[in-house]
Amino acid sequence: MDITRQQRHGVLFYACMDPAWRGAAHGFSTRLGGISPAPWDSLDLGANRGDDPANVRENFVRFCAAVGTDARSLVKNHQVHSDLVRPVTRADIQSDPAAPGVYEADGLVTDEPGVCLTIFSGDCIPVLLYDPVRRCIAAAHAGWRGTALGIAARAAEKMCGDYGCRPADILAAIGPGIGPCCFETHVDVPDGLRGGLGVEADPFIHPLSRAGKYQVDLKGANRRWLELAGLDPDHISVCDACTACRLDIFWSHRVQGNARGSMAAMIQLLPTP
Numbered sequence: 001m002d003i004t005r006q007q008r009h010g011v012l013f014y015a016c017m018d019p020a021w022r023g024a025a026h027g028f029s030t031r032l033g034g035i036s037p038a039p040w041d042s043l044d045l046g047a048n049r050g051d052d053p054a055n056v057r058e059n060f061v062r063f064c065a066a067v068g069t070d071a072r073s074l075v076k077n078h079q080v081h082s083d084l085v086r087p088v089t090r091a092d093i094q095s096d097p098a099a100p101g102v103y104e105a106d107g108l109v110t111d112e113p114g115v116c117l118t119i120f121s122g123d124c125i126p127v128l129l130y131d132p133v134r135r136c137i138a139a140a141h142a143g144w145r146g147t148a149l150g151i152a153a154r155a156a157e158k159m160c161g162d163y164g165c166r167p168a169d170i171l172a173a174i175g176p177g178i179g180p181c182c183f184e185t186h187v188d189v190p191d192g193l194r195g196g197l198g199v200e201a202d203p204f205i206h207p208l209s210r211a212g213k214y215q216v217d218l219k220g221a222n223r224r225w226l227e228l229a230g231l232d233p234d235h236i237s238v239c240d241a242c243t244a245c246r247l248d249i250f251w252s253h254r255v256q257g258n259a260r261g262s263m264a265a266m267i268q269l270l271p272t273p
């Protein structure tokens, strides 16, 4: 199952078009297809980046229309680089798509159709999960701290523990984020990953010739967390696009700092046919 680039109504996004994903509308946004001016040009979906909320609202309407979700059904977190996964229902919907999330967490899970789980990223790794058998979905925001803590695995475990999913049924899409090509770190990031994954982290840590510097593969580490949670490796799709390499289609916190917009990933269960 590949994650491929799609374009609909002028909005560029990434999604898994495999028929297995048909029951869950979902997508990973890019910066293309919205109305915001520089430095948020143009599909800024961030509620607190300084952009006009009217622009963010319209951008959500456009992105949701492109991926087939409902802009009036968004549920968000106040993201804090944790491993907290929050079960949500329709009662958690914030009717204004431009409203910021309030509850501190980095994962969302639900089994209710009509709830659009939404997480934000700008280099961090967005992870979407879908169980087409139990009909349950999750979304997680995995920066390096969240990756070290295993937020993607925590989301899968929440689906299994609280909703009765079986790991073998869960499909995963790991979206656009910073690649090892551009994620050069000090030893704190490798230490963090080893703290969570132990020796399983080693394949994703590449020492550079300069002392104390490393390249780290966060997407690979998130994939490994999901495999350790029991997911079938064939059910895990990874987008190879690097946000820092492709500033023409993405924003990168590492390259651009705070003068940028925010991308989002979202997923919503479709009604049963």
Ligand SMILES: [Zn+2]
Pocket (backbone or CB within 6 Å): 178, 179, 180, 181, 182, 183, 242, 243, 244, 245
């Ligand atoms: Zn790169």
